[in-house]
Structure formats: C-alpha cells, structure tokens
Amino acid sequence: MTAAPPDEPVTALEMADARIPARCRGALADHPQITAWAEQITRAGRPGPAGAPGISEGGSLLIVGPTGTGKTHQAYGAVRALLARGVRLRWEATTSADLHARLRPRTGQDTERELQTLARCPLLLLDDLGAAKASEWTEELTYRLINHRYEHLLPTLITTNLPTAELRTALGDRVASRLAEMTERVILTGPDRRRHTRT
Numbered sequence: 001m002t003a004a005p006p007d008e009p010v011t012a013l014e015m016a017d018a019r020i021p022a023r024c025r026g027a028l029a030d031h032p033q034i035t036a037w038a039e040q041i042t043r044a045g046r047p048g049p050a051g052a053p054g055i056s057e058g059g060s061l062l063i064v065g066p067t068g069t070g071k072t073h074q075a076y077g078a079v080r081a082l083l084a085r086g087v088r089l090r091w092e093a094t095t096s097a098d099l100h101a102r103l104r105p106r107t108g109q110d111t112e113r114e115l116q117t118l119a120r121c122p123l124l125l126l127d128d129l130g131a132a133k134a135s136e137w138t139e140e141l142t143y144r145l146i147n148h149r150y151e152h153l154l155p156t157l158i159t160t161n162l163p164t165a166e167l168r169t170a171l172g173d174r175v176a177s178r179l180a181e182m183t184e185r186v187i188l189t190g191p192d193r194r195r196h197t198r199t
C-alpha cells in the first residue's frame with residue numbers, strides 16, 4: 001500500500017481560481033499595459049501581517065474593445081497576475097447587468113450593504129459596463145459605485161464594448177468624466193476570438 005501524498009497548501013491563486021468563471025480560470029494577462037498595471041499595484045502595496053504585499057490605493061484600467069477581443073479574459077488575468085505575485089487581496093467581480101439585478105431593492109435584502117461591499121472592496125472587476133439597459137436608477141447606482149472608487153483611489157478593472165462617446169451617453173457625464181480621470185485605457189483590437197476557437 002502506498003502512503004497518501006502529503007497535503008499541499010492551497011495557494012491564493014488556487015483559491016481565486018475557484019471563484020473565477022470556468023472559462024477564465026487560468027487566464028493570463030499578456031497585454032503589456034495590464035502587466036505594467038499589475039507591477040505597479042504590487043509595488044504600491046503595503047506589507048500585510050504575513051509580510052506579503054497587500055493592495056492599497058492605485059490606478060484603474062478601462063479595457064475597451066469589440067466583442068470577443070479578450071477583455072474579460074485580460075481582466076481576470078489581471079486579478080490572477082496580482083495573486084501570482086503574492087499580493088494579498090480581497091476582490092469582487094460582477095457584470096453590470098448582474099450588478100443591477102443584485103442591487104434592485106427587494107424585501108429581506110440589504111442591497112445598500114451589498115453596494116457598499118462592492119464600492120469599498122480593495123479590487124473590483126466591473127465587466128461589461130454600459131451593456132445593461134440604463135435607467136435613472138441604474139445611472140445613479142453606477143455613479144455611486146464609481147464615485148466611491150474614484151474618491152478613494154481604489155483599483156478597479158472595468159471592461160466595456162462601448163467607445164467613449166457611447167459610454168458617456170450610456171452612463172451619463174458624471175460617470176464618464178470620473179472614468180476619464182481615474183482609468184488608463186487599454187484598447188483591444190482584432191477578430192472575435194470566439195469565432196476562431198471552439199471549446
């Protein structure tokens with residue numbers, strides 16, 4: 001009878017992969033601006049209790065491009081890049097459509113608290129900004145979320161299919177103006193990768 005192998009410690013990256021959608025598990029951020037962002041955030045991090053750098057104030061990215069160019073892949077790759085560098089971080093991810101669904105007022109749910117959790121978490125991935133149907137309520141919600149992250153310099157990874165002018169129409173001037181100041185734009189181009197790969 002062979003002895004069972006000793007338990008390997010579960011790494012932060014393995015724990016994160018359990019929360020990452022299956023299609024983006026193992027995503028590598030190979031875009032130079034995203035690698036540079038991960039470097040900058042890692043360097044800026046304050047050492048945590050175990051000596052590992054933690055995430056603190058830092059830049060945000062707006063990853064822009066047409067459907068299937070790899071925006072979501074790069075965004076999850078960016079989260080993984082930080083974890084792979086040993087950065088200890090709490091992170092949340094949502095699409096803007098899911099955000100609206102999660103925060104719609106309903107009895108028995110403290111949706112204000114959920115908004116605060118997303119607004120305050122050290123790293124937020126907001127996928128597909130501007131893709132969900134807008135209303136006065138969604139505009140206000142997006143404003144509060146983005147404004148909190150803007151004011152507190154909290155690193156935020158945002159993806160969108162919309163070019164700048166359309167983003168402004170979809171989100172309103174106040175959000176678009178803050179995004180212009182707080183984010184570096186990463187433009188992805190090329191064909192729809194989904195039409196070239198089948199998995």
Ligand SMILES: Nc1ncnc2c1ncn2[C@@H]1O[C@H](COP(=O)(O)OP(=O)(O)OP(=O)(O)O)[C@@H](O)[C@H]1O
Binds near residue numbers: 074
């Ligand atoms: N750098 C990459 N290497 C390998 N596969 C990739 C890479 N980037 C993207 N893909 C794959 O291409 C497909 C489309 O990528 P992704 O979902 O990130 O696109 P997207 O720009 O977010 O699209 P949409 O705007 O429709 O949300 C996915 O199957 C993804 O796994």
Ligand SMILES: [Mg+2]
Binds near residue numbers: 071072073127159
């Ligand atoms: Mg996407």
